[in-house]
Amino acid sequence: MVRAPREQRSMMTATREFHNRAIRLWLYAVAALVLAMVLVGGATRLTESGLSITEWKPVLGTLPPLGESGWQAEFEKYRAIPQYRALNAGMSLEQFKTIYWWEWAHRLLGRLIGVAFLLPFLWFLWRGWVEPALRGPLWFIFGLGALQGGVGWWMVASGLADRVEVSQYRLATHLVLACVIYVALIWTAQRLHERRDLPGAPAEEGRAAARRRFTAIGLLVLLLAQMYLGALVAGLRAGYIYNTWPLIDGAWVPRASALFFDTPLWRNFFENALTVQFDHRMLAYVIFILALWHALDVASSVNSGPARPGAFVLAAGVVLQVALGIATLLLQVPLAVALAHQGLAMLVLTAAAVHAANVVGTRVNTRSPDGVVAMPS
Numbered sequence: 001m002v003r004a005p006r007e008q009r010s011m012m013t014a015t016r017e018f019h020n021r022a023i024r025l026w027l028y029a030v031a032a033l034v035l036a037m038v039l040v041g042g043a044t045r046l047t048e049s050g051l052s053i054t055e056w057k058p059v060l061g062t063l064p065p066l067g068e069s070g071w072q073a074e075f076e077k078y079r080a081i082p083q084y085r086a087l088n089a090g091m092s093l094e095q096f097k098t099i100y101w102w103e104w105a106h107r108l109l110g111r112l113i114g115v116a117f118l119l120p121f122l123w124f125l126w127r128g129w130v131e132p133a134l135r136g137p138l139w140f141i142f143g144l145g146a147l148q149g150g151v152g153w154w155m156v157a158s159g160l161a162d163r164v165e166v167s168q169y170r171l172a173t174h175l176v177l178a179c180v181i182y183v184a185l186i187w188t189a190q191r192l193h194e195r196r197d198l199p200g201a202p203a204e205e206g207r208a209a210a211r212r213r214f215t216a217i218g219l220l221v222l223l224l225a226q227m228y229l230g231a232l233v234a235g236l237r238a239g240y241i242y243n244t245w246p247l248i249d250g251a252w253v254p255r256a257s258a259l260f261f262d263t264p265l266w267r268n269f270f271e272n273a274l275t276v277q278f279d280h281r282m283l284a285y286v287i288f289i290l291a292l293w294h295a296l297d298v299a300s301s302v303n304s305g306p307a308r309p310g311a312f313v314l315a316a317g318v319v320l321q322v323a324l325g326i327a328t329l330l331l332q333v334p335l336a337v338a339l340a341h342q343g344l345a346m347l348v349l350t351a352a353a354v355h356a357a358n359v360v361g362t363r364v365n366t367r368s369p370d371g372v373v374a375m376p377s
Contacts, residue, residue: 019129020192026120027189033116034182035346037109038175042342044106045171045234046335049099051083053107054160056153062111064104074100086164110149117142137188144181151177168235169270175231179224182346183353190357208301215294216307216359219314220352222287227345229280238273238280239333245326248278284322291318310355317348 044050054077055061065071075096078084084091121138124130130138155170233239242248249258259275262268268275295315302308321344328334328341 016131019124023124023129023134024189024192026124027185027192030113030117031182031185031189033109033113034178034185035350037106037113038178038182038346039339039343040102040106040109041175041178042339043335044102046333046338047099047102048083048087048165049102050106050156050166051081051159052078052096052099052103053156054078054081056156058111058149061107064100071097081160082162083159083164107152110152114145114149117145134188137184141181141184141188144177144184148174148177148181166235168232171235172228172231176224176228179227179346179349183220183224183349186350186353187357190354191361193361212294212298212301212307212359215290215297216311216352216356219287219290219294220349220356222283222290223345223349223352226280226283226287227349229276229283230342230345232270232276233280236271236273236276238277239329239338241273242277243329243332245329248281249274254278284325288318288322291315306358307355310351310358314348314351314355317344317351321345321348 053061053074065074071093075093078096121142125135151174155166155174158167158170159165246252248254254274259272259278260268262272269279270276292315295311298307298311324337324341324344328337331337
């Protein structure tokens with residue numbers, strides 16, 4: 001009489017875990033596609049390919065030109081925009097095809113991500129595999145993805161009429177929104193992992209745990225902010241201008257008259273190439289110091305579980321990324337190094353998202369003479 005309900009509960013638990021595992025793998029697969037899209041987007045930016053397709057056709061644009069006349073028609077549309085006349089006058093059709101394929105691949109990945117998210121999501125909903133508490137976050141992620149498509153065209157449109165490149169404001173918004181979607185996918189998938197109680201020290205566990213959570217989430221937020229600044233640097237081509245380190249414009253801290261010459265003051269933080277690159281460097285130093293401090297803090301206060309290796313992986317990634325950023329600058333932004341810099345940035349962001357989700361979700365046991373009390377770390 002007692003055994004049957006226990007077996008039934010065990011079967012229900014096993015079924016729920018199977019459903020969560022399937023959803024988790026699906027989210028990781030979509031995240032991998034988003035990662036690929038960010039990397040292709042970086043290559044599209046560095047190869048000046050982003051304006052090669054001058055129209056937004058969400059459905060019909062899936063197919064590339066199918067014949068010589070189609071290619072010639074697309075080329076003529078590109079030749080009508082300012083970028084061609086200012087940067088690529090005299091470009092051959094074959095050269096145009098090279099930049100066209102980069103932008104086409106970037107847009108195709110966007111469409112593929114939409115399908116890869118929506119169709120399995122609807123199937124999981126139909127089968128009843130998605131827990132009620134998970135439905136809202138997943139619909140929110142889908143909404144962000146739909147918004148990203150519009151933001152992408154909003155960005156491209158800024159470079160078709162009066163500019164030879166896209167607006168750095170819109171470029172940064174486009175990149176950071178992609179990163180937010182990526183983090184949301186990783187975070188949600190990671191939170192579906194089973195949680196295990198871990199042994200911990202009772203002394204000041206509550207304050208130490210809160211500090212670790214705050215620092216882990218803070219690093220994730222700062223990395224997203226750094227991605228935004230990096231996009232501004234790319235949009236302003238600031239990496240090609242100040243190619244010295246550790247000095248910038250001949251000093252550790254540039255003159256205030258050079259950092260803040262524009263009016264109103266806030267415009268310097270978005271349109272002044274020197275200020276934008278200086279901000280990017282300073283935030284890199286802050287992240288570097290905070291990541292190392294966090295790793296030491298976790299090492300001294302956590303004996304086991306995913307938080308300890310996660311903090312060390314994150315710190316190591318940040319150190320490598322700082323070194324690669326300096327190399328990118330000193331070498332004057334060669335394509336391969338710049339792509340590696342952006343790729344490593346996404347890997348560091350991945351490590352930060354996984355680590356933060358683990359630190360927030362892990363439960364640590366603190367023992368007292370009266371028993372065991374579980375508290376979040």
